[in-house]
Amino acid sequence: METPNIKYIDEIAGDDVQFRNKFIEILKMEFPIEKLEYSNSIHNNRTDEGSQIVHKLKHKFSVLGLEESYRLAVTFEEELRLGNDRLKNEFQKVLDTIETYLKTI
């Protein structure tokens, strides 16, 4: 599986270390909340709501350079909207990988 990275963050931050750190803090703060919201929606079979949260999460995938996972999220978002959660295990792996990665930066 592909590995998260902060190339995009470094690119837009440039020399602005303050922004870089602030942005990473925002990711660390916002990601667990969205992950929890997602888990609750899937656990309670609220696939439409889950689809909305996947939409938000997929931006973080692209910010962290996870291109394949982004494509997975696009498909999963659409399928959840139609009530199909067949990709949930694969999606969960991406979330867990990001969670672990965010603890290292």
Add this chain to the structure above:
Amino acid sequence: MNCIIIDDEAAARAVVSHLCTQIPELDVIQEFDNAIEAIKFLNQQDVDVIFLDIHMPGFTGIDLVQTLKNPPKIVLITSDTDFAIAAYEYEAIVDYLLKPITFDRFEKCVQKLTKAIASQSSKINKDESTTDLTEDLYINIDRRLIKLKYNEILVVEAQGDYIEVKTEKKNYKVHTTLKKIKDKLPEHIFFHIHRSYIINFKKIIDIEDNSVLIEKNVIPISRSNRPELMRRLNLL
């Protein structure tokens, strides 16, 4: 260009806000995580640009565009190209940015915004100058209707049951009220500067403390109207 950012995702707002700081022409005056709060703000404050996320729960970006009567220029921010293309049917939408936004793409977007705002201003100026030249007012003097061009009128003064319309060539006394003539005159040219006076804004020569000079007429400024007068001046 004053701008606001509307996105329910804090990370996305942070990116746009940071990119705006790289462009001297852009000044972010407020950020919102939902469209409803932004609408309340927009009802009280004019902005030049909205950076707007389409996909927000409850009230979407497109709902917001449809709600605003006179929307400023809007840049959509989205992860879905399909949504963005559909949104081009709205005149206020100048561009759309796909997440994650790069600086190069953002710079191009700002160029589009600058052009769109400049083109809008020049259209307004053109409309106003056309109006100035072609529109006029008829006043009734001894059962004769006399045509006065707006740009000939200097001052209108209340004098009891009459008003005096002072023009560059001649003054006319008309049996009417200041309120009635005020309703006929275009607001972008004329200004009710004092209880008894309406002035042609474009004829002001200078302003001193509590009066303005229009040709040889010294017109008092009422205290309550002074802030509005100052707001409309193109002050250096």
